[in-house]
Amino acid sequence: MNVIVLLKQVPDTESIIEIADDGASIKTEDVKWVVNPYDELAVEEALQVVEKNGEGQVTVLSAGIKQAETAIRSALAMGAHEGILIEDERLERADTTATGQVLAAALKKIPHDLIIAGQRAVDGDNYLVPAIVAESLDLPILPVIIKESIADGKITCEQVIQGGTMVVEADLPAVITTQRGLNEPRYASMPKIMKAKKKKIASLSLDEIGITDDSLFSNPKIRVESLQVPQKSRAGIIVEGGTPAEKADNLLRHLREDAQVI
Amino acid sequence: MTTERDSIEFDALFVGGGVSSLAGAIRLMQMAKEKAMELEVGIIEKGSEIGSHSIMNPIALQELLPDYDSLNCPIEQTVRGDGFYYLTRKKAWRVPMVPRQMHNQGFLIISLARFARWLGEIAEEMGVNIFPGFSGQEVLYGEDGKTVTGVRTGDNGLDANGKAKSNFEAGIDILAKVTVFGEGARGNLSKSLIEKLGLSSQCLPQVYETGIKEVIQLPEENFFSHNPVNDIHTMGYPLGLNVPGGGFLYQMKDNRIAIGYLTGLCYEDPGIDPYDLFMSFKRHPFIFDIIKGGRVVEQGARTVSSGGHYTIPRLATDGAVLIGAAAGIHNTPALKGIHVGMKSGMLAAEAIAEALEKKDVSGASLERYRRLLDDSWVHPEIYEGRNFAPALAMKGMKKWIHLGAQYLSKGRGIIDPLPLDADYETLRVLNTAPTETTDNMDYDGSLMVDKLTGVYLSKTQHREDQPSHLIIKDPQLCIDTCYPTYGSPCTRFCPAKVYELETDEITGQRQLKLNPSNCLHCKTCDIKDPYQNINWVCPEGSGGPGYTTV
Ligand SMILES: Cc1cc2nc3c(=O)[nH]c(=O)nc-3n(C[C@H](O)[C@H](O)[C@H](O)COP(=O)(O)OP(=O)(O)OC[C@H]3O[C@@H](n4cnc5c(N)ncnc54)[C@H](O)[C@@H]3O)c2cc1C
Numbered sequence: 048m049n050v051i052v053l054l055k056q057v058p059d060t061e062s063i064i065e066i067a068d069d070g071a072s073i074k075t076e077d078v079k080w081v082v083n084p085y086d087e088l089a090v091e092e093a094l095q096v097v098e099k100n101g102e103g104q105v106t107v108l109s110a111g112i113k114q115a116e117t118a119i120r121s122a123l124a125m126g127a128h129e130g131i132l133i134e135d136e137r138l139e140r141a142d143t144t145a146t147g148q149v150l151a152a153a154l155k156k157i158p159h160d161l162i163i164a165g166q167r168a169v170d171g172d173n174y175l176v177p178a179i180v181a182e183s184l185d186l187p188i189l190p191v192i193i194k195e196s197i198a199d200g201k202i203t204c205e206q207v208i209q210g211g212t213m214v215v216e217a218d219l220p221a222v223i224t225t226q227r228g229l230n231e232p233r234y235a236s237m238p239k240i241m242k243a244k245k246k247k248i249a250s251l252s253l254d255e256i257g258i259t260d261d262s263l264f265s266n267p268k269i270r271v272e273s274l275q276v277p278q279k280s281r282a283g284i285i286v287e288g289g290t291p292a293e294k295a296d297n298l299l300r301h302l303r304e305d306a307q308v309i
Numbered sequence: 310m311t312t313e314r315d316s317i318e319f320d321a322l323f324v325g326g327g328v329s330s331l332a333g334a335i336r337l338m339q340m341a342k343e344k345a346m347e348l349e350v351g352i353i354e355k356g357s358e359i360g361s362h363s364i365m366n367p368i369a370l371q372e373l374l375p376d377y378d379s380l381n382c383p384i385e386q387t388v389r390g391d392g393f394y395y396l397t398r399k400k401a402w403r404v405p406m407v408p409r410q411m412h413n414q415g416f417l418i419i420s421l422a423r424f425a426r427w428l429g430e431i432a433e434e435m436g437v438n439i440f441p442g443f444s445g446q447e448v449l450y451g452e453d454g455k456t457v458t459g460v461r462t463g464d465n466g467l468d469a470n471g472k473a474k475s476n477f478e479a480g481i482d483i484l485a486k487v488t489v490f491g492e493g494a495r496g497n498l499s500k501s502l503i504e505k506l507g508l509s510s511q512c513l514p515q516v517y518e519t520g521i522k523e524v525i526q527l528p529e530e531n532f533f534s535h536n537p538v539n540d541i542h543t544m545g546y547p548l549g550l551n552v553p554g555g556g557f558l559y560q561m562k563d564n565r566i567a568i569g570y571l572t573g574l575c576y577e578d579p580g581i582d583p584y585d586l587f588m589s590f591k592r593h594p595f596i597f598d599i600i601k602g603g604r605v606v607e608q609g610a611r612t613v614s615s616g617g618h619y620t621i622p623r624l625a626t627d628g629a630v631l632i633g634a635a636a637g638i639h640n641t642p643a644l645k646g647i648h649v650g651m652k653s654g655m656l657a658a659e660a661i662a663e664a665l666e667k668k669d670v671s672g673a674s675l676e677r678y679r680r681l682l683d684d685s686w687v688h689p690e691i692y693e694g695r696n697f698a699p700a701l702a703m704k705g706m707k708k709w710i711h712l713g714a715q716y717l718s719k720g721r722g723i724i725d726p727l728p729l730d731a732d733y734e735t736l737r738v739l740n741t742a743p744t745e746t747t748d749n750m751d752y753d754g755s756l757m758v759d760k761l762t763g764v765y766l767s768k769t770q771h772r773e774d775q776p777s778h779l780i781i782k783d784p785q786l787c788i789d790t791c792y793p794t795y796g797s798p799c800t801r802f803c804p805a806k807v808y809e810l811e812t813d814e815i816t817g818q819r820q821l822k823l824n825p826s827n828c829l830h831c832k833t834c835d836i837k838d839p840y841q842n843i844n845w846v847c848p849e850g851s852g853g854p855g856y857t858t859v
Pocket of ligand 1: 362522
């Protein structure tokens with residue numbers, strides 16, 4: 048079983064983000080870079096799939112610049128077997144279409160039974176790349192899942208829908224994307240970190256995967272026009288309610304509707 | 310329950326990835342190269358990234374990496390001129406003579422976080438294994454119960470009740486021929502090691518100051534744009550002259566400044582809140598004029614071990630050494646610990662390389678480190694300040710007579726050594742009923758921020774569902790004894806609102822509520838709590854402040 052994890056390096060969600068002078072990108076000097084949290088869930092799930100299956104390997108694939116190697120190495124330290132970086136300066140600012148197509152082009156050369164991606168990268172919040180990859184490879188996609196199981200060449204997944212869950216199934220190979228609750232990502236242990244340090248991360252150029260059309264980058268379909276920092280309002284609210292149960296209901300409503308965190 | 314633990318071995322393990330350890334590890338790799346030895350060297354750092362603004366005497370850096378400039382050392386500014394001011398409530402008087410220990414002209418202004426990151430990269434290139442996100446939780450001893458054999462790292466994946474979650478990962482035993490404790494001021498393992506082996510039985514108690522710092526972004530046109538002075542120190546308001554402490558302000562790059570306030574933890578008044586003092590300092594007209602129009606971009610807090618020479622413990626024992634601020638190596642009159650900390654790490658490395666070569670890592674063999682330190686420039690620097698902390702802790706004229714005599718006699722003063730009390734012993738009993746903490750300062754959320762916004766700006770984070778890393782030995786004592794006697798000073802001395810007093814809605818019972826996830830790892834509570842009822846241990850790896858520039 049060859050499981051591929053699509054992984055992106057993103058600014059730590061605790062980093063304080065400042066907008067660069069061009070108004071459309073962020074200052075990166077003091078940003079701390081981490082593995083996109085949804086991709087950590089993907090790495091964990093991939094490891095569990097291989098462990099359950101008894102054989103196979105987990106390959107981590109990322110498209111970006113050299114520094115993304117540290118993110119790949121974090122995945123190797125969790126236990127992934129191999130890491131591949133498609134490396135090109137132009138990928139730093141690539142739009143979702145370009146990124147999706149680049150990953151798909153590489154995947155055409157890498158054997159895969161299952162592709163697991165984070166539901167979205169917490170920096171751009173586009174939710175698009177996994178779908179573009181699936182489309183380009185003509186694979187089914189089961190997005191935002193909280194559970195999966197594999198049997199007889201099929202993958203069965205649970206998705207959360209308004210007020211309940213839905214069970215969906217597809218033939219492998221397929222693309223799935225992760226939701227919080229799918230698993231608790233494991234910690235990297237020190238011996239595994241030592242081992243991961245010594246592993247070689249394969250590097251692929253765009254040429255090598257057959258991407259020669261520069262217009263993908265020079266003439267992107269989507270351009271970031273400007274970025275704004277949200278108005279800081281850190282004032283708290285006191286949740287009203289006559290009984291504890293009512294308070295809890297109101298709190299849930301605030302979290303869901305106002306804060307939109309659950 | 311016994312847990313299966315992995316173990317891993319190193320020749321030398323540095324606990325804590327601060328500047329002292331990093332300089333030590335680099336020096337050790339240099340020595341290994343000179344001696345053609347193969348050494349496995351590791352550093353564990355509890356923070357998730359190796360890493361406040363400081364003025365650094367470059368002497369140790371010049372010795373360690375003479376070509377630091379071409380290696381792109383991140384230097385913010387060079388000190389152009391010092392300003393030393395005495396503040397009254399409304400006015401500032403420039404002290405015409407800056408004490409000789411505080412001449413900083415030509416020294417480097419650095420961001421300690423950036424500088425440490427840079428040293429970390431150099432160390433890694435030389436082959437040092439750095440493990441960010443791993444905390445030392447326990448010192449491991451050999452069968453004799455006194456030879457240090459390494460440290461055990463903290464467990465990951467425990468829930469708030471201490472039960473293992475599905476991703477539980479037991480801490481591992483890191484075994485090392487020599488373990489180097491470079492945990493900074495009041496290191497939790499250093500504390501237990503010093504206690505267990507009696508390493509400071511011949512010493513005066515260590516004393517501390519709590520510093521709260523900020524980085525402020527100023528408008529393009531600001532005080533420093535045309536000022537020969539870019540390094541300001543103050544004494545006086547708001548703390549007054551009885552308690553040690555004072556303010557500082559340095560220029561950084563890109564119209565940013567570092568500003569901070571230190572409060573000596575030997576204070577007596579349980580009502581003191583170091584954070585409020587810092588806010589009052591910022592509101593002083595002289596200071597406010599410099600920072601107006603600015604915005605706080607980062608905040609942090611940390612204690613400094615300021616006791617000096619007579620408080621430094623024995624530095625070597627079987628299988629282990631103590632370096633830097635963890636050992637109280639600090640030049641108190643100059644307010645500087647970086648260069649002496651780095652040098653202590655470097656000299657420890659020299660002694661370790663020789664001990665490993667001779668295959669003798671006993672305390673007697675590692676003791677050579679202390680001799681090297683005593684023969685280096687560190688000793689006269691620290692020795693001159695040997696009676697400074699006790700004199701500073703005095704009140705009224707006495708203080709100035711002692712300080713004056715010390716200034717003229719290169720530190721000896723009138724009594725040598727002067728006695729010193731531990732910080733937890735100095736609080737006086739509240740003579741009024743305890744007041745609930747008042748938070749009535751006006752904060753604008755931008756230049757003046759409250760404690761919780763400060764916590765946010767420190768980028769501190771801890772996984773919520775984990776056991777508390779602040780251990781209250783006897784919670785009842787907090788309510789029954791401490792509250793009526795001192796009015797729960799923890800609710801004030803903590804700069805991050807970790808401690809709150811709550812009254813149960815139904816029973817009307819008071820209780821202490823902890824918010825460990827706010828913690829900035831400054832360790833003030835562990836030091837100042839009058840009953841020594843609070844024990845600070847490392848939280849799960851990677852937790853803690855995420856300073857990038859302070
Ligand atoms: C407000 C303030 C202002 C200062 N200004 C100056 C100045 O201008 N100039 C100057 O020279 N000095 C200054 N100092 C002093 C200086 O910061 C210290 O002397 C210096 O940082 C000491 O270096 P260190 O490596 O010994 O310890 P630290 O820098 O404290 O590093 C210790 C490291 O160990 C880690 N650690 C601790 N315990 C564990 C554990 N159990 N497991 C794993 N990791 C652990 C910590 O996370 C930390 O990264 C100032 C200090 C303060 C608080």
